[in-house]
Amino acid sequence: MIKILHTGDIHLDSPFSGLDPRSAEIRKNELRAAFTSMMTYAKMNNVDMLLMAGDIFDSEYVSNETLILLRRELxxxxxxxxxxxxxHDPAIPGSVWKKDYFSDNVHVFNKPELSSFDLDDIGTTVYGFGFSSKNMTDVPVRGRSVSDPGRINILLCHCDMITNTLDNTCCPMTADDINSFGVDYAALGHIHNPPSGSAEEKWCYCGCLEPRGFDEPGPKGACLVEISKKDGKSDVLVKRVRxxxxxxEKGEVVLQEAETQxxxxxxxxxxxxxHKFGEDAIVSIKLKGTVSPALVINTAYVSRSISGVFSIRITDETNPILDFDALDSDIGIxxxxxxxxxxxxxxxxxHERELALRALRYAFNALSGDKAF
Ligand SMILES: [Mn+2]
Known part of the structure; x- marks a missing residue:
């Protein structure tokens, strides 16, 4: 049995531009910290190899600190x-993937053509190919098959098996391509929210290591993969580790006739x-339901008053309880x-409806200001 840690879509040095500068700096460091936690896990769990399925960096602009950290950890x-x-990080001329930058245990598939690497001590062959520009319309494994089906055969690549359109320029591989190639496990990168997939499938997306926005919900991590092979038949066990x-996380809170902030x-x-959203959660809450006509929710104040989560964003989509028929015949202000x-x-x-409703609420709020004394 061999044990693999399959990661990818790390996007080191991501700018986290959706956040304020202070939070963005925290998140950049947390991303590097998530990577080092994963490397510690790989060592502690005695995995036989590490597979990194592309987008290790967010772009070609990588800080020296990140490069040194990556080289040292590997x-x-x-x-x-x-x-x-x-x-995101193709092996273009001059890129770190093209240089002899890493230690001897690191092998980079830095060409778009399919190549392989044998690990004889564990009877395993790793096949791979890499992006050499932002686009790849070819599928290098198409029409090919592994050379020795008796070994444990692994494919490592960055590809898009999910977007089913003709203009898919990110290596549009299919399940048929993988099945006819004949690998025991295809370690894939590119899809940040991995589909659950069925146990019969030979391929798996590891998902991103650290989420960067509300379009990447829930906890993220890497895959611990165990493969055993006997009489040409393989058994693959994939465990997702956070x-x-x-x-x-996104949520909806339905208010019922709320009267005060x-x-x-x-x-x-x-x-x-x-929902057990704690210090690890970046939350977006939509307020729905009904509020008293005298209440205009101050979302900034409400957000600041909430503790226990990393950050919270609140949007107000509530409706004031109003009797429109009665208002229509009301002779007052x-x-x-x-x-x-x-x-x-x-x-x-x-948009015009929402704006008008907001104006009405502000007006009613001002008009209902009772004198305290
Ligand atoms: Mn990616």
């Missing part, structure tokens, strides 16, 4: 490391507790404000 690991450059320091804070806090806004409140344009 050298310390000591066991074989295979790297295949992806569409390494991400944070996770992005603290009603809103309580409802959001309860939701976060119920409220009725007049309503009639002024009525056409916009019923507008076809969603």
């Amino acid at each position: 050298a310390n690991f000591g066991k074989p490391v295979f790297i295949t450059p992806g569409n 390494f991400s320091k944070r996770r992005y 603290s009603d809103v804070i309580d409802a959001v806090s309860t939701y976060l507790t119920e 409220k009725g007049e404000v309503y009639r002024q806004l009525k056409s916009k409140l019923k507008s076809e344009d969603k």
